[in-house]
Amino acid sequence: MLTAQQVKEYAKSAGADLCGVANMERFDGAPEQMDPRHIFPEAKSAIVLARRIPRGVYRGIEEGTHWSNYTFYGYNRLNTWLLPKAQYETSCFIEDHGFEATPVYPGVAEAEPSSAPRREGQPGPNVYPNIRIAAVAAGVGEMGWSKVFMTKEFGPRQRLCMILTDAELEPDPLVEPNTVCNLCMECVDYCTGHCIPHIREGKVVEIQIEDKTYRWGDVDMGKCTLTHHGLNKEASPFLALDCPGLRMDVSEQECSEEEAYKLTHSVGRATWRKTPEFPTGHVLDYAYTMMFGVGYYAVCGARGCIRQCMISCEEGGRVEQTFHNEFRKKPMWLLDPAGNASLKED
Numbered sequence: 342m343l344t345a346q347q348v349k350e351y352a353k354s355a356g357a358d359l360c361g362v363a364n365m366e367r368f369d370g371a372p373e374q375m376d377p378r379h380i381f382p383e384a385k386s387a388i389v390l391a392r393r394i395p396r397g398v399y400r401g402i403e404e405g406t407h408w409s410n411y412t413f414y415g416y417n418r419l420n421t422w423l424l425p426k427a428q429y430e431t432s433c434f435i436e437d438h439g440f441e442a443t444p445v446y447p448g449v450a451e452a453e454p455s456s457a458p459r460r461e462g463q464p465g466p467n468v469y470p471n472i473r474i475a476a477v478a479a480g481v482g483e484m485g486w487s488k489v490f491m492t493k494e495f496g497p498r499q500r501l502c503m504i505l506t507d508a509e510l511e512p513d514p515l516v517e518p519n520t521v522c523n524l525c526m527e528c529v530d531y532c533t534g535h536c537i538p539h540i541r542e543g544k545v546v547e548i549q550i551e552d553k554t555y556r557w558g559d560v561d562m563g564k565c566t567l568t569h570h571g572l573n574k575e576a577s578p579f580l581a582l583d584c585p586g587l588r589m590d591v592s593e594q595e596c597s598e599e600e601a602y603k604l605t606h607s608v609g610r611a612t613w614r615k616t617p618e619f620p621t622g623h624v625l626d627y628a629y630t631m632m633f634g635v636g637y638y639a640v641c642g643a644r645g646c647i648r649q650c651m652i653s654c655e656e657g658g659r660v661e662q663t664f665h666n667e668f669r670k671k672p673m674w675l676l677d678p679a680g681n682a683s684l685k686e687d
């Protein structure tokens with residue numbers, strides 16, 4: 342016998358901040374390549390764990406003085422160590438009770454086109470569920486308009502992972518749509534990638550789980566990825582140092598997410614001859630340092646989709662974790678899109 346309550350208590354003792362359970366029927370309608378039932382057909386429950394991103398991880402970028410905390414603690418170590426540790430230990434706890442537990446690797450279906458099915462009637466490898474939608478199905482929270490996953494505990498500040506198990510656990514109630522995201526559109530106004538559509542544009546993604554309909558903006562992931570990974574001069578002070586003459590208005594680009602990843606990550610890892618003008622030998626110095634030192638680099642600082650969103654949630658009283666002080670101490674900065682590395686206030 343194993344109960345949802347026991348799993349949740351253990352997951353929290355192993356480091357998770359939040360834990361929710363979905364029954365597998367909630368994945369009805371999922372695309373084949375994202376349906377977790379193709380990974381573990383006998384699974385009865387999907388357990389989603391969340392760990393918070395501390396608000397202070399965004400402090401250095403908010404000040405305009407320190408970027409590396411965001412890459413290291415907001416992404417890399419949270420996604421590759423702290424969260425998987427809780428996921429792994431919870432999986433072992435479930436298996437100690439005689440049920441199989443599959444911790445799911447957080448890949449993305451879009452990044453890996455499937456190969457031929459190994460058996461008739463099932464998709465080819467690799468099947469990757471959408472972790473944010475799984476978290477909605479597990480009642481952990483909802484999708485914000487910006488496509489960032491939101492909870493009433495931490496607003497837009499958490500990372501997620503999933504365990505599939507053949508233990509039949511009591512599912513959590515679904516969160517009512519727009520409990521946390523009130524469609525304020527502040528993420529749209531503050532997004533440096535100009536990639537989150539305003540609700541009046543009608544670009545909407547919609548899913549149905551049981552009797553609830555969740556909707557969010559159809560975010561232009563090409564523009565977001567160019568910005569997030571450092572090729573937007575409005576967001577990256579480092580690009581202005583490495584390519585002072587480059588003029589590339591991200592709002593005019595029409596590339597896909599994969600195209601943007603291909604470009605940002607290969608340029609970020611690239612080297613060039615050392616010259617007096619560029620003595621390091623790296624094409625993008627900060628990107629190279631982070632890619633080889635940490636394995637990832639994030640530059641945007643989620644200016645609209647997390648920083649402004651959490652301000653909206655805190656000011657609106659829609660988030661349970663409260664602070665003695667407001668996050669924003671000064672007007673928010675924005676870089677000159679012409680490549681001037683000095684900070685200017687928005």
Ligand code: SF4
Pocket residue numbers: 485486487488521522523524525526527528529645649650651653654
């Ligand atoms: S800023 Fe946050 S709460 Fe406001 S619309 Fe965007 S996602 Fe929703």
Ligand code: SF4
Pocket residue numbers: 487531532533534535536537564565566568569641642643644645646647
């Ligand atoms: S990461 Fe940056 S560019 Fe992407 S949606 Fe968030 S604010 Fe916009």
